[in-house]
Structures are given as C-alpha cells and as structure tokens.
Amino acid sequence: MNQRDEGVLTIYERSKPGRRAAVLPDAEVPEPPLQELIPAKLLRTEPPRLPEVAEPEIVRHYNRLSRRNFDLDTGFYPLGSCTMKHNPRLNERVAALPGHARLHPAQDPRRAQGALELMWLLQESLAEICGLPHVSLQPSAGSHGELAGLLLTRAFHADRGEARTKVLAPDTSHGTNPASVTMAGYEIVKVATDERGGVEMDDLRAKVDDEVACLMLTNPNTLGLFDENIAEIAALIHEAGGTLYYDGANLNAVMGHSRPGDMGFDIVHVNLHKSFSQPHGGGGPGAGPIAVSQRIEPFLPRPQVVRRPKQGGEPPWREHHDLTNLRPEQGEASYVFDLDHDRPKSIGRLRGFQGNFGVFVRSYAYILSLGADGLAEASETAVLNANYLEARLAEGRAGKHLPVAFDRHCMHEFVLSGKPMKKDLGIATLDLAKRLLDFGFHPPTVYFPLLVDEALMVEPTETETKESLDAFAEAIDQILAEAEDDPEKAKQAPYTTPVRRLDEVKATRKPVVRQPLD
Amino acid sequence: MLAAIGVDSVAELFAQVPEPLRLDRPLALPEGMSEAEVYERLAELAARNADCEEQVCFLGAGMYDHYVPAIVDAITQRSEFLTPYTPYQPEISQGGLQAMFEFQTAMSELTALPVATAGLYEGPSSVASAAYLAIGATRGRRRFVVSRGVHPHSRETLETYAVGFGAEVEEAPLADGLTDAAALAAAVDDETAAVLLQSPNFLGSVEDVEALGAAAKRHGALLVVAVDPMTLGVLRPPGECGADIALGEGQPLGNRLDFGGPSFGFFCGAEELIRKLPGRIAGETDDVDGRRGFVLALQTREQHIRREKATHNICTAQALNALAATIHLAWLGREGYRELGELLLRRTAYARERLAAVPGVEPLHGAPVAREFALRLGAPVERVLERCAERGIAAGYPLGREYPEHEDGLLIAITERRTRAQIDDLAEALGAAIQAEAGDLVANSATKSPEGVR
Numbered sequence: 024m025n026q027r028d029e030g031v032l033t034i035y036e037r038s039k040p041g042r043r044a045a046v047l048p049d050a051e052v053p054e055p056p057l058q059e060l061i062p063a064k065l066l067r068t069e070p071p072r073l074p075e076v077a078e079p080e081i082v083r084h085y086n087r088l089s090r091r092n093f094d095l096d097t098g099f100y101p102l103g104s105c106t107m108k109h110n111p112r113l114n115e116r117v118a119a120l121p122g123h124a125r126l127h128p129a130q131d132p133r134r135a136q137g138a139l140e141l142m143w144l145l146q147e148s149l150a151e152i153c154g155l156p157h158v159s160l161q162p163s164a165g166s167h168g169e170l171a172g173l174l175l176t177r178a179f180h181a182d183r184g185e186a187r188t189k190v191l192a193p194d195t196s197h198g199t200n201p202a203s204v205t206m207a208g209y210e211i212v213k214v215a216t217d218e219r220g221g222v223e224m225d226d227l228r229a230k231v232d233d234e235v236a237c238l239m240l241t242n243p244n245t246l247g248l249f250d251e252n253i254a255e256i257a258a259l260i261h262e263a264g265g266t267l268y269y270d271g272a273n274l275n276a277v278m279g280h281s282r283p284g285d286m287g288f289d290i291v292h293v294n295l296h297k298s299f300s301q302p303h304g305g306g307g308p309g310a311g312p313i314a315v316s317q318r319i320e321p322f323l324p325r326p327q328v329v330r331r332p333k334q335g336g337e338p339p340w341r342e343h344h345d346l347t348n349l350r351p352e353q354g355e356a357s358y359v360f361d362l363d364h365d366r367p368k369s370i371g372r373l374r375g376f377q378g379n380f381g382v383f384v385r386s387y388a389y390i391l392s393l394g395a396d397g398l399a400e401a402s403e404t405a406v407l408n409a410n411y412l413e414a415r416l417a418e419g420r421a422g423k424h425l426p427v428a429f430d431r432h433c434m435h436e437f438v439l440s441g442k443p444m445k446k447d448l449g450i451a452t453l454d455l456a457k458r459l460l461d462f463g464f465h466p467p468t469v470y471f472p473l474l475v476d477e478a479l480m481v482e483p484t485e486t487e488t489k490e491s492l493d494a495f496a497e498a499i500d501q502i503l504a505e506a507e508d509d510p511e512k513a514k515q516a517p518y519t520t521p522v523r524r525l526d527e528v529k530a531t532r533k534p535v536v537r538q539p540l541d
Numbered sequence: 542m543l544a545a546i547g548v549d550s551v552a553e554l555f556a557q558v559p560e561p562l563r564l565d566r567p568l569a570l571p572e573g574m575s576e577a578e579v580y581e582r583l584a585e586l587a588a589r590n591a592d593c594e595e596q597v598c599f600l601g602a603g604m605y606d607h608y609v610p611a612i613v614d615a616i617t618q619r620s621e622f623l624t625p626y627t628p629y630q631p632e633i634s635q636g637g638l639q640a641m642f643e644f645q646t647a648m649s650e651l652t653a654l655p656v657a658t659a660g661l662y663e664g665p666s667s668v669a670s671a672a673y674l675a676i677g678a679t680r681g682r683r684r685f686v687v688s689r690g691v692h693p694h695s696r697e698t699l700e701t702y703a704v705g706f707g708a709e710v711e712e713a714p715l716a717d718g719l720t721d722a723a724a725l726a727a728a729v730d731d732e733t734a735a736v737l738l739q740s741p742n743f744l745g746s747v748e749d750v751e752a753l754g755a756a757a758k759r760h761g762a763l764l765v766v767a768v769d770p771m772t773l774g775v776l777r778p779p780g781e782c783g784a785d786i787a788l789g790e791g792q793p794l795g796n797r798l799d800f801g802g803p804s805f806g807f808f809c810g811a812e813e814l815i816r817k818l819p820g821r822i823a824g825e826t827d828d829v830d831g832r833r834g835f836v837l838a839l840q841t842r843e844q845h846i847r848r849e850k851a852t853h854n855i856c857t858a859q860a861l862n863a864l865a866a867t868i869h870l871a872w873l874g875r876e877g878y879r880e881l882g883e884l885l886l887r888r889t890a891y892a893r894e895r896l897a898a899v900p901g902v903e904p905l906h907g908a909p910v911a912r913e914f915a916l917r918l919g920a921p922v923e924r925v926l927e928r929c930a931e932r933g934i935a936a937g938y939p940l941g942r943e944y945p946e947h948e949d950g951l952l953i954a955i956t957e958r959r960t961r962a963q964i965d966d967l968a969e970a971l972g973a974a975i976q977a978e979a980g981d982l983v984a985n986s987a988t989k990s991p992e993g994v995r
Binding site: 031033034035038042043044045047048050051052053054055057060061062064065066067068070071072073074075076078081082084085086087088089090091092093094095096097100102105107110113115116117118119120121122123124125126127128129130131134135136137138140141148151152154163164165166167169170173174177178197198199201202203204205206207208211248249251253254277278279280281282285286294296302303304305306307308309310324325346364370371372373374375376377378379380381382384387388390391392393394395396397398399403406407410411413414415431432434456457460465466468471489515517520521522523524525526527529530531534535536537538540 | 542543545546547548551553554555556557558559561562563564567568569570571572573574576578579580582583584585586587588589590591592593594596598600601602603604606610612614615616618619620621622623624625626627628629630631632633634635636637639640642643645646647649650651653655656657659662663664665666673692694695697698700701702704705706707747749773774775776777778781790797798799800801802803805815821822823824825826827828829830832833834835836837838839840841843844845846847848849850851853854855856857858859860861862864867868870871872873874875876877878879880881883884886887888890891909911926930935938942957960961
C-alpha cells in the first residue's frame with residue numbers, strides 16, 4: 024500500500040459532505056419539479072459525485088499541487104524539439120481583455136472585426152515568415168496541422184485524378200509524422216539518414232515513385248542539422264508529383280533567415296506554442312496553423328479569414344501585403360474582414376469554430392513585440408546558445424562520455440549520445456536525466472531521435488543566459504564525475520523531488536485512471 | 542561565446558543553410574514595439590469586437606457565456622501550471638499529473654463511464670476521433686451513421702477526417718427536433734462502426750439516447766454520444782444509456798469564450814476501450830519508496846512510442862483548459878453542479894415559454910430542452926438579429942446556413958448569467974424587431990442589406 028500523506032490527497036479525498044464553494048444566482052423564475060420539464064426517464068437520479076470542498080481548501084489544494092511541478096519560470100528547460108522559450112506576461116494580459124476573452128465565436132463577423140483583423144494579420148505575418156502565400160489558422164496543434172497537410176495533399180491529388188498511397192518521412196522524424204500518415208490513410212515509408220545527419224539521397228531516390236503522395240521533413244531536422252540537399256530533395260519530390268510537407272517544430276532556428284517556402288515546401292505547420300511563445304500549459308493549449316503554396320490554396324479548410332475592400336469586389340488573389348506600415352485605422356477604414364465559407368474545393372472543417380483564437384492573440388502580440396529584426400535575432404541567439412552549449416559539452420567528461428551524435432555545427436538544438444557513458448560508467452541516459460532533476464534542471468528530450476543510441480536532445484532557446492548554459496554544462500560534468508566514482512548515485516536518482524522513480528509498468532499493466540469513490 | 546564555439550560570427554553558424562536559400566532581406570513585418578505600444582495596439586483591436594460585456598449574449602451552439610469563477614484564473618495563471626510542458630518527467634510533474642487524474646475522475650463521474658482521458662482539442666474533432674477509434678474497435682468497419690442533431694461543426698469535421706479513414710458517413714434526419722428513430726435504425730447495418738448522437742442535440746432537444754442506441758447495439762456498432770457538460774447534473778448520463786463513448790466540448794467548464802478557443806474536448810469510454818483511447822491518460826502508481834504518485838499511463842498507445850501504429854496522432858492537447866474545468870467543477874461541487882443544471886433547465890423553460898408568446902414567434906419543435914432551444918421567427922432572421930444587436934442584444938444563433946430547412950430558425954442559449962430581466966428584454970426586442978420588419982414589408986420597403994459584409 025502506498026502512503027497517503029497530506030501532499031498527495033486528491034480533491035476527492037478532501038471532500039466532506041455539505042461543504043461547498045459556489046454560490047449561485049437565484050432562479051428568479053418559477054421552479055416546477057424537473058419531471059414537468061423533462062420526461063423522468065431522461066433525468067439523472069444520482070448527481071455525479073463531485074468533491075465537496077470550500078474555496079479556501081480548493082485554493083490550498085491546487086497551490087500545493089502547483090508546488091509539485093517544475094516549470095519554465097523556475098528553471099532551465101532544454102527539452103529538445105519543444106522550444107521552451109520565455110512566455111511574456113504581456114501576452115496573457117492582452118489575451119484576457121474582454122474584447123478577446125469574452126467574444127462569442129458565433130458573433131456576427133461585422134461585430135468581430137477586431138478579432139478577424141487580428142487573425143488576418145497573423146495569417147499574413149506567418150505567410151511572410153514561412154515564405155508561402157496562404158495560411159489557415161484552424162489546426163489546434165502541430166499534429167493537427169500534419170493531419171491537415173496530409174488531407175490537403177490527398178485533395179490536391181484527387182483533384183488531378185490521382186490516388187497515391189505512400190508518404191515518406193526520415194527515420195529521425197517526430198512520432199506524430201507517422202501517426203498522422205496512418206490517420207490520413209497513407210502508408211508510411213521510412214527514409215534513411217546519411218552520415219552527415221541529412222536525408223540519405225540514394226535511399227530517397229530509390230523510394231520516390233508515382234505512388235508517393237508526400238515527403239514530410241523537419242528542417243533543421245530533429246538532430247538540429249540543416250539538410251543541405253533540400254533543394255535537390257524538393258526537386259525530386261516535385262518531379263515525381265508529390266507534395267513537400269514541413270514539420271515546423273524547429274522553425275525557431277530559421278525565422279528571418281531562411282523560409283520553408285523558398286526551400287520548396289508546399290505545406291508548413293507552425294507550432295505557435297513553440298516559436299511564438301504561447302505558454303505550454305503542462306501539455307497545451309497550442310495551435311498549429313498551416314501555410315501553403317498557391318497550388319494547395321483551393322483546398323484549405325473552411326472557413327477562411329479574408330479581407331475584402333469595403334467598396335465591394337474581390338481583391339486579387341494575392342496582392343502583396345506589406346505589413347511594415349500597416350496601422351489599425353487603415354484596416355478599419357478601407358477593408359472589412361470576414362469568414363469565407365464558400366470554398367468549393369476545401370477539405371472542410373478540422374474543428375469547431377475558427378481555431379484557438381486566444382493563442383493567436385498571444386502569438387500576434389509576440390510578433391509585434393519582436394518585429395522583423397527581433398524574430399531574426401531570436402533565431403540567431405537560439406542558434407548561438409545551442410552551439411555554445413554544444414561546445415561546452417564537447418569538453419572534458421561530457422565530451423568523452425556524451426559525444427555529439429553528428430559532429431558539425433548545429434542549428435537551434437543538438438543531439439548527444441549516451442552510449443559511451445552507458446558502456447564506460449554504467450549509467451544510462453535515463454539515469455543522467457533523473458539525476459539532473461536533483462540539480463534543478465529539466466532534462467533534455469531523451470531517447471529521441473530513435474536512430475541515436477541513448478539520445479539526449481538539447482534545445483536551450485534564445486531566452487537563456489550564458490550563465491544558465493554554463494550552470495547546466497557544469498551540472499552534467501558533476502554528474503559524470505560522480506558516476507565515475509559511484510554510478511549507483513545516478514542510477515537511484517532523483518532524491519530531492521516530491522516523489523522518486525515511479526512504477527510506470529504498474530500504471531500500464533493495472534491502470535488506475537480515476538479516483539475510486541464509494 | 543563565439544570563441545568557445547570556434548567561429549568569428551553567428552553568420553558562420555548559418556553557413557549550413559545553402560546560400561540561395563538564405564533570406565537576403567529583412568522580413569516584411571513591422572519593427573518591434575515597446576510593451577506599452579503592443580498593449581495599446583491589441584486593445585484597439587479588442588475594442589472593435591462586441592463581447593459579452595458590451596452585449597447581452599444569447600449565443601450558444603456549443604460555447605456558452607458562463608461565469609468563470611475567479612479562482613480558475615488565479616490558479617491557472619500560476620507559473621507552475623502555465624509554463625511547463627507535457628509531464629514526460631513525472632517526478633517533477635506530480636501537480637499536473639494529479640490534476641489530470643482529478644480531471645479524469647470528474648469527467649468519468651459526469652458521464653458515468655469508467656474511463657476518461659486527459660482530453661483532446663475541442664468538441665468537434667473529438668467526435669471525429671471517436672469515429673476513428675470505432676474503426677479499430679469493430680475490426681475495420683468503415684461506415685458511420687450520424688444524427689443530423691449532432692453539431693454541424695462535428696458533422697463537417699467527421700466528413701473531413703472520414704476521407705482519410707476511407708470511411709463513409711450517413712446522416713439520419715430529425716423529426717420535430719429529435720433524431721428520427723426509424724430512419725436511424727434503418728441506416729445502421731453490420732458494416733456500421735459507430736452511431737453518433739448528441740444530447741441535447743444542436744436544436745437543444747434532449748434525445749432518448751438509450752432508445753436510439755438500440756440500433757447500434759443490434760449491429761455491434763459503437764454508440765458515441767456528444768453531451769453538454771453543464772447538463773449532466775440533471776440529465777441522465779450517457780454511461781447509463783448504453784454509450785460506449787461519451788465526449789463533448791469542454792468550454793462551458795471553466796473556460797472563456799475566446800472567440801472559439803482554446804478550450805478542450807473530453808473523451809470517456811467503456812472499460813474495454815481503455816487501450817484504444819486517444820491522447821494522454823494519467824494513472825496512479827507508486828514510487829520506489831512506496832509513495833503514491835502519478836504518471837502518464839498506457840503510453841504504448843501514443844505516437845511518441847508507437848509511431849504509425851499509435852491509436853491517434855495527438856501530442857500537445859489542452860492540459861491547461863482541462864485544469865480550468867477541474868477547478869471549476871471543484872468550486873461548483875456536488876450540490877452546486879446539480880443546482881446549476883436545475884437553474885439552467887428552469888430559466889430555459891421560462892425563456893422558451895416567454896419568447897414563444899411573442900407575436901410572430903413560435904417554438905421550432907416541441908421536444909424537451911435543457912439549456913438551449915430553437916424558435917421560428919415570422920420575419921427574416923438576419924434582419925431581426927440586426928435590430929436586436931442595435932439594442933445591445935446578441936439574440937441567438939441563426940440556423941439557416943447549416944439547416945436550410947430552418948431558414949426562419951433561431952437558436953437561443955441560456956446560462957446562469959442570463960437573468961429573468963434580460964430574457965424579458967429579449968422578448969421585447971424580438972417582438973419589436975418582428976413587428977418593425979412586418980411594418981417594413983407592409984410598407985413594401987425593400988429589405989435593406991446590412992452595411993459592410995455581404
């Protein structure tokens with residue numbers, strides 16, 4: 024039996040009959056028995072057994088829980104492929120303005136012009152950053168954007184009378200890529216990685232044929248390396264009639280420096296909770312807008328946010344919108360914004376209403392704060408920080424026990440291999456990660472990408488100081504020094520956390536996924 | 542730092558990007574702004590929206606203007622909940638994991654189904670996710686029967702996804718506001734993977750889920766029911782009506798309207814579906830010292846482990862929004878939650894009767910309703926809405942676009958924020974608007990199209 028100290032009681036275990044927090048308004052209307060309103064057989068007999076707790080105890084309960092979390096505002100969080108950059112509090116403030124937070128999604132577009140203009144401006148901004156002409160903000164997260172991209176690909180081919188069956192992705196790809204491929208009804212075909220960490224060109228050539236619908240690529244890839252052959256890859260896929268999909272999880276490396284559209288990609292998803300500072304919320308919310316090329320545009324999800332001249336008439340499909348001097352009053356004066364449902368070739372809806380608007384507000388505030396130069400500088404600093412930390416970890420013990428998987432300059436993240444550490448010191452990457460918890464750091468992403476043994480994927484982001492990078496490097500060195508003397512120390516870690524290593528096998532074999540109540 | 546790296550400039554680090562692919566100009570975006578300027582800019586945009594502080598809102602259609610208690614904001618804005626990511630390191634994520642466990646418990650209680658996940662994106666895509674699950678659970682059947690009472694956004698999303706699943710979707714019609722039981726039964730066959738219902742349905746009607754679900758049971762299809770989480774204190778829960786999966790839009794629980802998101806989708810199922818569920822699930826376990834703790838359970842379903850064999854592609858979902866719901870439900874508590882459900886039922890009954898008594902207004906159907914109901918107006922709906930808007934009332938959701946058979950239909954939603962006085966005001970505004978429109982017609986003056994958007 025496990026111990027149930029005060030810290031780990033659930034809100035249900037704090038429940039006492041008769042206690043409550045909520046005071047509701049009076050009905051103000053006649054109160055007939057419910058059976059007169061709803062047939063008795065459709066009524067509930069026993070109310071759900073929600074907890075009975077007064078407000079002070081609810082506040083204490085969730086404050087106690089919060090203290091059992093590590094978070095980005097407390098310390099370094101170099102979780103690879105997740106871009107754990109600072110979340111400016113201004114963005115929370117503007118998202119909470121009643122004009123945003125209390126705006127009903129079915130409000131008449133004429134009375135939601137500010138919201139639609141904001142969405143249009145974000146679309147245009149992302150189009151410029153991605154180097155692609157059209158954007159849909161609808162997808163709710165990166166993997167939702169991937170599914171959208173694959174359904175767009177299917178619609179694109181169907182429109183040309185083709186039904187292709189395969190989607191290619193490198194063996195380094197995020198797990199969401201193959202999972203999305205299956206959901207979209209395609210077969211995944213893995214492409215090998217070459218000795219420089221890029222796509223193995225011969226393997227790609229061998230696998231490209233007229234059954235290939237799409238190649239999904241992350242660039243820089245999950246090794247943090249830019250694929251130098253991207254132009255040739257794009258040509259190969261396009262010649263074979265396929266589309267090229269860009270997993271934008273790593274866009275933070277190249278903002279204002281290189282654009283997926285210019286690399287030849289047809290469809291890009293952007294994780295607003297990564298590059299564009301939406302707080303990660305313990306696993307969401309995020310948003311995964313997609314930017315697409317001209318040939319994909321007819322198939323974009325419905326509805327689409329559009330800007331029309333107030334005097335009537337349709338704008339030319341893509342006038343270049345220079346956002347550099349756009350003032351709000353200009354938009355108000357000459358244009359109206361609307362939701363366009365009339366899109367006959369559209370793949371349709373991907374979700375309810377218009378998307379995660381609250382996330383759009385935060386990300387647009389972030390883009391305005393940084394501006395063109397600031398975004399480019401953010402990517403520069405992200406790349407600088409990653410290379411600095413990589414260089415620090417190439418020295419001394421880390422250099423010996425945790426070599427970088429591909430020895431070249433990285434972009435915004437890099438991957439180390441714990442294979443020598445495991446062999447020489449007897450501690451695995453998991454042990455190192457758990458020991459890092461005692462040093463007050465969130466560990467890097469571990470055991471991914473799959474092709475690197477005992478992988479550690481490190482993404483420091485641009486919002487970390489040199490001091491925090493140094494402190495992390497020193498902690499790694501200290502853990503390795505300790506392991507040279509006594510590997511058990513790491514193997515039993517952590518020691519200082521609210522709980523220590525947890526039995527994950529038990530949680531899966533005999534799952535307990537809710538509080539039992541009598 | 543450059544010296545440590547062994548380069549002379551940051552530009553050298555970008556040398557791996559082939560030159561033709563480097564952007565040789567600044568992005569065509571504005572220059573950066575100060576915090577104060579950004580605030581002003583965003584406040585200007587926000588001011589051009591008619592929000593629920595400016596208008597009295599009778600809009601619903603899945604998202605509702607409920608009161609979100611202050612403690613929800615106070616707790617969800619704490620750094621410790623706001624700024625971590627997915628709890629891959631459970632030792633330092635016990636707060637978030639336990640909150641997920643409590644959320645799952647609450648959703649399981651609401652729906653009366655034994656298993657709940659930590660949540661999906663929102664309501665409509667959760668419906669499509671249930672259909673995807675049903676394919677696997679029925680060994681590859683690829684046909685869905687969906688009631689026309691299911692939210693139009695859910696049906697559209699299901700259609701979008703079904704193309705990828707290689708599945709077909711058949712719609713069962715409504716009759717007097719309720720799913721036509723005979724037509725539904727006739728549409729279900731041995732190739733049907735799932736029967737998808739919603740109660741209360743889009744027109745507000747409380748469906749007899751158990752009776753409708755018999756067709757699914759007969760043919761071995763999954764019964765999937767979308768529910769409104771604010772009604773389950775008073776309405777019979779889907780788990781007692783034979784549902785295999787219950788899901789829905791979570792916004793009414795502790796989440797802002799936010800012009801449609803972020804919110805969350807809840808997803809609950811029968812015990813035997815536990816290894817087929819989509820997304821994160823927190824589970825209870827012990828640590829090496831025997832202390833109670835929580836982890837992400839059953840991760841072998843998920844994309845980061847199983848890749849192309851995963852039960853779903855979802856990764857980042859809506860954890861913070863689910864936390865908001867958990868806090869809101871704790872605040873309501875067992876009694877408050879039931880009382881709120883009763884309040885909604887009674888105010889809705891009052892509003893339906895009051896508005897139906899307005900000349901030129903009649904109920905669109907006679908079925909029982911919980912918190913939303915449909916009316917038929919004797920004047921063009923868009924014109925009536927415009928007149929009400931001029932009086933500061935968002936009078937409801939026009940049904941015409943999504944239900945062309947109800948071109949004259951208006952859907953009206955009630956929350957605990959809509960007072961009796963506001964309902965009476967709406968009655969007066971509707972009456973005046975209809976009368977004015979009738980007067981316009983009599984005077985044979987052409988109906989003016991509203992300024993601006995077509």
